[in-house]
Amino acid sequence: MVVATRSVQRTGVPSPRSPQRPSAGSTQRAPAWFRPDIEGLRAVAVLLVVLYHAGVPGIPGGFVGVDVFFVISGFLITQLLLRELARSGEISIPGFYARRFVRLLPAASVVLVATLVAAWVWMPPVRFRGIAVDALFTVGYAMNYRLAVEGTDYLASAQTPSPLQHFWSLAVEEQFYVVWPLLIGVIGLIWGRTRGRRRRRHSAQHRRTVVPHRLVAILGAVIVVSFALSIWQTAASAPWAYFGAHTRAWELAVGALVAVLAPRLPDVPVLYVVVGLVGLGCVVVAAVRFDAGTPFPGSAAALPVLGTAAVIATGHLRPLPVLRLPGLEHIGRVSYSWYLWHWPVLIIGPHALGVEPALGWNLALAAFALLLAALTLVAVENPVRHRGVFKVSSWRGLGLGVGLSAYTAVVGVVAMTVPLRQLPVGENAVEVNVAGSDGEVAGSDASRALGELIAASAATTTVPANLTPSLVDAPRDSPPIYPDTCHRSIADVGIKTPCLYGDPAGTATIVLYGDSHAGHWFDALDAIAKQRKLRLAVVTKSSCTAASVRVYEPTLKREYVECRQFQEAATEYIATLDPVLVVMSSSGAGGRVASVADSGQDQAWANGWAAAVRTAAATGARVVVIEDTPWPKGDVPECLSANAAAIGACASSPEQAIRVPTRRRMVAAAVATAGATVIDPTPWLCTPKVCPPVVGNLLVYRDGSHLTTAYSAALAPVLAEKLP
Known part of the structure; x- marks a missing residue:
């Protein structure tokens, strides 16, 4: 497809992502439009991203390097398209995508x-199929939307980052460029027809003025709408704002606008240098002052984006000397490959080396990724993009792109089906009996028997052959309240009713109320409710505490107003049930009460829990508060799959496993004073010295904090002893 009056078959226009320049030892001259200062700016961007990901202190906002890349890409692509339109009066769509494919896909495919190969060899086996799925999303330039969905999924957002996660930014760019060259081409087509009808004499001059003028209006609209969406979406759902193309389009459009307007700026040397330095300073300030708690992109993204735009615009005639330093130019030249390599190396490297991630190791791995980037530039990128066969016809470049994408997709599909690395397994472990032979919950000696089993399991060294659930199945092991949508997601506001379990014919009701750490008690309470012939009503929501407090949600990067609305609806609903017992529990990981100083956080939580207990007790029900379960070191299935013959590496001590102990004690005292029965589940998961990740044949945790359904059900006997 050519959006113009005639086609352009040659694809010799340099790539927008990294303009053609002489290779080492070459006598080829750089094109007149080549901008060494932009090469230096690319170096600044990639250094910010890599050092931020490596954990270098002092740049907690290094993620803004991606925003710098977006502006640069918008500028270079638009500059290329306008140059082609001015030269030939048309935009070759096949030629455009051929250049993109030839430039981007060889290195990305490698x-x-x-x-995928390194992940199969070194990553925990349970992670591999998820990484293979990530590869397929990456091939389809949809990784950003996969991450947006996972970011709003409370359970998925807690998983270890994927080594392919960073491909989200490339997906955003390509989604923008599905539309952008077509739009410019259509404008050129309309102009061409107008010129033909009116037979303008000064067609070249007209081409240089009319099309850009129309683009300014369109770009202005894109910037205003997308920026407004970014502000709104950041407040509504930070993951969708961060990864969405609709909230990032304005950043690329700003770069495009600079490409249109910069050649028309008057030459004011001193002003340009000052504005350029201020722009570069804005990028640095954003990198230093922003952090993970900054609502982003939103309005905050304007600082690095407009700063980058100022550097590029003023550098058109007065480039900043600091950006032309040889070292920055060299880094800028390999910035694309370094960006591709650095994240997989940082994620997989510690597994390959058998070390814990630390600053020193991360810097060494980042340097290794830089070496891989240099090799990729020399051995893959330059040989392919400078190969004459792809400059003769755009269709050959398209064929290369389709072939590489198909090959990578096939590799991803095959990776999803190949057997996982064989894990060493031990003998069958003793099976944990949930109920007696009569099918009822076991008797009063359950605590003693469980304690003996935990103590014996602490000495286990190898994953048992009859582990339940298996390590592969564990991430999908969740109680029925999740598929039934009775457990509400972060985005949900209202409760779902009736969501009754236990004995449907029961004459009285007990309530399970809280967040996902209340939800993981469902299987135990369901067994107890059936035994006692009671209905079990489930009122739970991800990351939404049962305490009467206004909480800050780090995933959303704002006050969790959906939780407050849910709490109000839940309180009203629970009162209508006339329950005989309300069981409350929530994560004790150290969440924050919104608008409360750090010094008052513990007391605010204690007060909130006491208020929640009094509200529940006002219904006439007895109230039980189950303290939070001990936390493991990290994702347990991942850890066990990486240490299948030494599972003690995945165990923690009770001191390590209990989060914010001071707050825990204050809350326990406050709810007891308010009239609740307090249950500490720590003895059901730990000895005084260790909290084993496997008890008997049961896997204790399905992820980094939630009990498996099997272990929750196994705790029914000991929980039944404690319930009034």
């Missing part, structure tokens, strides 16, 4: 395949 990194994708290498990452």
Whole structure:
């Protein structure tokens, strides 16, 4: 497809992502439009991203390097398209995508395949199929939407980052460029027809003025709408704002606008240098002052975006000397490959080396990724993009792109079906009996028997052959309240009713109320409710505490107003049930009460829990508060799959496993004073010295904090002893 009056078959226009320049030892001259200062700016962007990901202190906002890349890409792509339109009066759509494919896909394909191979060899086996799925989303330039969905899924958002996660930014760019060249081409087509009808004499001059003028209006609209969406979406759902193309389009459009307007700026040397320095300073300030708690992108993104735009615009005639330093130019030249390599190396490297991630190791791995980037530039990128066969016809470049994408997709599909690395397994472990032979919950000696089993399991060294659930199945092991949508997600506001379990014919009701750490008690309470012939009503929501407090949600990067609305609805609903017992529990990981100083956080939580207990007790029900379960070191299935013959590496001590102990004690005292029965589940998961990740044949945790359904059900006997 050519959006113009005639086609352009040659694809010799340099790539927008990294303009053609002489290779080492070459006598080829750089084109007149080549901007060394932009090469230096690319170096600044990639350094910010890599050092931020490596954990270098002092740049907690290094993620803004991606925003710098977006502006640069918008500028370079638009500059290329306008140059083509001015030269020939048309935009060759096949030629455009051929250049993109030839420039981007060879290196990306190498990194994708290498990452899959390295992940199979070194990553925890339970992670591999998820990484293979990530590869397929990456091939389809949809990784950003996969991450947006996972970011709003409370359970998925807690998982270890994927080694292919960073491909989200490339997906955003390509989604923008599905539309952008077509739009410019259509404008050129309309102009061409107008010129033909009116037979303008000064067609070249007209081409240089009319099309850009129309683009300014369109770009202005894109910037205003997308920026407004970014502000709104950041407040509504930070993951969708961060990864969405609709909230990032304005950043690329700002770069495009600079490409249109910069050649028309008057030459004011001193002013340009000052504005350029201020722009670069804005990027640095954002990198230093922003952090993970900054609502982003939103309005905050304007600082690095407009700063980058100022550097590029003023550098058109007065480039900043600091950006032309040889070292920055060299880094800028390999910035694309370094960006591709650095994240998989940082994620997989510690597993390959058998070390814990630390600053020193991360810097060494980042340097290794830089070496891989240099090799990729020399051995893959330059040979392919400078190969004459792809400059003769755009269709050959398209064929290369389709072939590489198909090959990588096939590799991803095959990776999803290949057997996982064989894990060493031990003998069958003793099976934990949930109920007696009569099917009822076991008797009063359950606590003693469980304690003996935990103590014996602490000495286990190898994953048992009859582990339940298996490590592969564990991430999908969740109680029925999740598929039934009775457990509400972060985005949900209202409760779902009736959501009754236990004995449907029961004459009285007990209530399970709280967040996902209340939800993981469902299987135990369901067994107890059936035994006692009671209905069980489930009122739970992800990351929404049962305490009467206004909480800050780090995933959303704002006050969790959906939780407050849910709490109000839940309180009213529970009162209508006339329950005989309300069981409350929530994560004790150290969440924050919104608008309360750090010094008052513990007391605010204690007060909120006491208020919640009094509200529940006002219904006439007895109230039980189950303290939070001990936390493991990290994702347990991942850890066990990486340490299948030494599972003690995945165990923690009770001191390590209990989060914010001072707050825990204050809350327990406050709810007891308010009239609740307090249950500490720590003895059901730990000895005084260790909290084993496997008890008997049962896997204790399905992720980094939630009990498996099997272990929850196994705790029914000991929980039944404690319930009034």
